[in-house]
Amino acid sequence: MNKNIDQDRILNYLNQNKVKEDICDHSDFIEWNEETDEIKTVVEKIGKITLPSNSSKNKNCWRKDSKIELDKYPYLECEIHQCQKCKSIFFHHIELTGNAPQRRYRLLRKELIDLDSIKPKVRIIIDSEPFKYQVYKNPDLSYEISICKPVALGIDIYHKLTKQEEVEYLKNGIKALQNRIEDMDGNYNKYKVVSWR
Numbered sequence: 001m002n003k004n005i006d007q008d009r010i011l012n013y014l015n016q017n018k019v020k021e022d023i024c025d026h027s028d029f030i031e032w033n034e035e036t037d038e039i040k041t042v043v044e045k046i047g048k049i050t051l052p053s054n055s056s057k058n059k060n061c062w063r064k065d066s067k068i069e070l071d072k073y074p075y076l077e078c079e080i081h082q083c084q085k086c087k088s089i090f091f092h093h094i095e096l097t098g099n100a101p102q103r104r105y106r107l108l109r110k111e112l113i114d115l116d117s118i119k120p121k122v123r124i125i126i127d128s129e130p131f132k133y134q135v136y137k138n139p140d141l142s143y144e145i146s147i148c149k150p151v152a153l154g155i156d157i158y159h160k161l162t163k164q165e166e167v168e169y170l171k172n173g174i175k176a177l178q179n180r181i182e183d184m185d186g187n188y189n190k191y192k193v194v195s196w197r
């Protein structure tokens with residue numbers, strides 16, 4: 001079991017993590033909520049966000065649909081916990097101001113993660129579908145996509161997203177890159193190709 005999930009690994013981990021539906025009801029934690037006896041007993045720490053503090057604060061981080069900006073309060077020092085029953089993943093934040101520490105959890109929903117807030121130290125995988133595509137974010141903050149193709153012993157085809165593609169991708173997800181994927185597949189000689197050999 002992986003216990004060292006951080007801001008660079010979290011997206012790939014979410015891609016691979018299969019939540020078992022209908023086992024738990026964690027709907028109270030769609031927004032940040034206080035720790036309950038129940039949640040305390042089912043979660044286990046699997047990692048931590050470790051980012052230098054970004055002085056600008058989230059404007060509205062407490063709502064159900066508030067974006068998850070990893071480099072801002074309250075996420076930048078959050079622990080990452082996982083329910084041992086259903087595999088749901090939570091952020092865990094301990095507020096130390098005030099008299100007693102306040103322990104809060106929020107269910108982690110991938111679609112709310114603000115990709116702009118991720119500044120990776122190495123190239124990270126932010127989205128993938130096995131045998132179809134992988135999307136990466138590079139340390140220089142550019143985005144890249146690769147697909148594989150059973151040519152020779154197998155090749156990977158890479159393309160760095162154009163600014164336009166990046167904007168579309170951040171807005172609409174992988175479907176924004178459908179034409180590009182088809183072009184990469186059909187005209188792979190135009191692209192950077194890495195052989196599996």
Ligand SMILES: [Zn+2]
Binds near residue numbers: 085086
């Ligand atoms: Zn659960």
